[in-house]
């Protein structure tokens with residue numbers, strides 16, 4: 001389950017379900033880097049871009065590497081300010097743990113019963129940007145029931 005957790009985190013690093021998120025500024029403020037923001041301005045942070053930044057993830061930032069989430073055999077905790085897939089700070093997603101349980105249980109129960117072969121592996125599906133990041137045309141796969149010897 002540790003590796004599956006890491007693989008899901010890595011997938012969401014490269015393909016965050018909420019790829020951009022916008023906030024409205026309540027009062028005049030100054031960001032830690034000195035940028036001035038005024039009351040009622042909008043500030044958008046780009047989770048999709050942050051997941052692909054060399055300064056955060058290193059030179060292999062474009063590679064899908066679940067191992068980057070594993071340290072001494074256990075899943076590493078990452079700062080939500082470096083990995084804002086579930087947002088960060090006091091208004092962070094309240095369903096994060098439940099979402100991981102759901103994603104892991106669905107993946108495990110599907111993989112237990114079926115073999116999934118992704119078609120057109122050489123091509124990455126086009127993105128469809130809405131409030132959430134989706135795949136244009138979905139992900140065509142071939143499904144075969146897994147044969148388990150009794």
Ligand code: HEM
Nearest residue numbers: 017018021022085086087090091092093094095096098099
């Ligand atoms: C992979 C799945 C999920 C992702 C990527 C995700 C991501 C996010 C993000 C980015 C926010 C911040 C939105 C914003 O303030 O602009 C958020 C907020 C929230 N999420 Fe999730 N979420 C997921 C699943 C869930 C689930 C399963 C639940 C409930 C069972 C949930 C409940 C909430 C709630 C209640 C908030 C609002 C928190 C607040 O404003 O104080 N989320 N989520």
